[in-house]
Amino acid sequence: MNDLTISPSGVDMDDLLSDWEWAMPEPLRPVLLTAMGDVFAQGESGAVYFIDMVEGMIKSVADDGPSFQSLLSDTKFVTDHMFPSRIIQLRNAGKLLAPNHVYSHAQPLVLGGNDDTDNVEVTDVSVHVGIHGQIHRQVKDLPDGASIDSIKIE
Template structure:
């Protein structure tokens, strides 16, 4: 564990139906791991993350229960309308991805394949160039989103306020998500 004191929710009873969630929040809520590569949310952080997700993916708003975030600002969440299916919400790619298994399965997969689940192959060189801890409320985001042709490289990363990142990417995503693949974009305007 890198930092934080576990801060479980006051009442975990409603969470007991989701395999592994109650245990995760009781043991790790408010803690970050792997030099900041992953953070498990407190109740307040989960509510804040819900608001961020709503900015970019409003169609998912009533269904989500975020429980963790990685260094790229990606949210790990439950789809409460589909039996607590695990989801990964990516502001950089504009994607919402279904993940197989339960929360314990996810953490096993993270340990077995951190490059796929945490982009550790990108985190390692980024962290070498930026050894300072990330300030609270920030993430490492793509300067040019992947959905606008940005590269998944260290050179395309910057430390950015999470709310700004999710809001700006949400506005951009709303403008391009329904365009056919390969549609040229002549300019970007953020209001």
């Protein structure tokens, strides 16, 4: 599991999801950061959600913390949400994570980027999560295939 996640040490967990508030079903606090840049967060209700940076969606995955802990032992769940084979591929390509960094598409897929190794870079987790939240907020109401003239990143 250590190869599939990053340590939250040094990450401002109180601010990490501030650019995702527009999509939250309830106030959320990060509980697990994946090496691929996605976030598992727990709501005030106790429910645990998966914040998918590529899709720009927040999905409920467990009703409570113990249920979520149980899912982390499920090979299919881990494969579907943490992409171990992709992490191995990136490491074999020489892309190694520094502390507080995740794998991130240099050109986000939602903006036409390719999902290949050459389009993946190592990025600070706070920058990665923030930029993806801002991009997805701005494109959420556009139809598939719409032309995007500009994106504003703050």
